[in-house]
Amino acid sequence: MWRYVALLLLLTPSLYNANKFSEIRETCLALDDxxxxxKAHHYLLIVDFLFGIRVAQGELEMLCQNPQSYTWSLDILTQIHLLKNKVDRLASLAFYDMQNDTDNDYFKKFQRLVDTKYYISSHYSTERRFGSIPRFPDPIEQDPTFSEQQSDGCMREILGTEETPACTISRKCYKQMTNRESEDYQLTHQLLYLILAQVRGCSKELARVTLIQDTSVIELETTFTAKIFQRLPSILDSGRYDLFTEMVMIGQMLNYREFYRSKILELLMLWQDSTGCYNDDTLTPPDLKNQTNYIGRKLFADEIIDDSCSEHMTALALIVLTLTLRHQLHSLPQELVTWSFANLTLISLCGLVLVGLVVCFKKRRFRILRHFLA
Structure with a gap:
């Protein structure tokens, strides 16, 4: 019996680790596809997609520069390096194509958004968790004053233009981007605005403006993200998978643990087309298709290529899968150390007991103990 107990204790961490590594390999494979x-469609990619590529570039680069080699297997390290090189080549191709497209006015407006890598997790390295989530009232209709064009303009204020220095935060934009009645894409745009301001080096300006308004950046992020988390089930049930994925992306960017649940990753794996892209057209409910009055439909813009693949949703999935991979890998050390310590302790104790019993029986000592165990 003791042999089976010891064997089970020895195998438990191995089985646990094998399952974790299997999940990581699946994420790597989905990213690779x-x-x-x-890459096969690099000449058709839009600004939205290049933004996703830039986030993936930064995250993969950090993983390659700071590998936890004592817990990551060699094949996983190799896969990460191969993915990084592949994404780097894709970024160069896509940026070159856009830069040389003289008719791409949208790229000209947002070139500063995609001219650099993004190291999102370095700005949000501390894992966050919700405490008690406030109960938000049922969503109302979207704010008719919210303008997609104005939202784009507010993003460009942060990035800087020929007329406006970077890190400009106008009163008009701040009011729109901190409106607490926002829902859906308006809400994700607001959080992306706060994230972009901080990763682009505008933290001081943002903190100063929020202080004047008697609030703080962290309070706004917490409130908006909690609302997103509360809305996720209904968004999923309604079949609005593009919005669901965008909300998950924002929650992961801000490093809230609740957005890394395994069920979310399972959905991303399920939705991925065999070609590697994401088909938003077949996922979106018919009553939401071609609605010209559906405000804030996309992060920036979208295009459907190959008759079905949504560049927007595929770009979102690229970010989500990359951030998920980072979370999976960074979760390994603590989990493996915890399991190893617990199991080694139990195994050591069992081993000592077994050795003691063997000595007792072989040397015919402690006759009372032998008689009791007979």
């Missing part, structure tokens, strides 16, 4: 699809 997605990037391969994008």
């Amino acid at each position: 997605l990037v391969s699809w994008a």
Whole structure:
């Protein structure tokens, strides 16, 4: 019996680790398929997609520069390096194509958004968790004053233009981007605005403006993200998968643990097309298709290529899968150390007991103990 107990204790961490590594390999494979699809269509990619590529570039670069080699297997390290190189080549191709497209006015407006890598997790390195989530009232109709064009303009204020220095935060934009009645894409745009301001080096300006308004950046982020988290089930049930994925992306960017649940990753795996892209057209409910009055439909813009693949949703999935991979890998050390310590302790105790019993029986000592165990 003791032999079976010891064997079970020895195998438990191995089985646990094998399952974790299997999940990581699946994430790497999904990313590889997605990037391969994008590379085959690099000349058709839009600004939205290049933004996703830049986030993936930064995250993969950090993983390669700071590998936890004592817990990551060699094949996983190799896969990460191969993915990084593949994404780097894709970024160069896509940026070159856009830069040389003289008719791409949208790229000219947002070139500063995609001219650099993004190291999102370095700005949000501390894992966050919700405490008690406030109960938000049922969503109302979207704010008719919210303008997609104005939202784009507010993003460009942060980035800087020929007329406006970077890190400009106008009163008009601040009011729109901190409106607490926002829902859906308006809400994700607001959080992206706060994230972009901080990763682009505008933290001081943002903190100063929020202080004047008697609030703080962290309070706004917490409130908006909690609302997103509360809305996720109904968004999923309604079949609005593009919005669901965008909300998950924002929650992961801000490093809230609740957005890394395994069920979310399972959905992303399920929705991925065999080609590697994501088909938003077949996922979106018919009553939401071609609605010209559906405000804030996309993060920036979208295009459907190959008759079905949504560049927007595929770009969102690229970010979500990359951030998920980072979370999976960074979760390994603590989990493996915890399991190893617990199991080694139990195994050591069992081993000592077994050795003691063997000594007792072989040397015919402690006759009372032998008689009791007979």
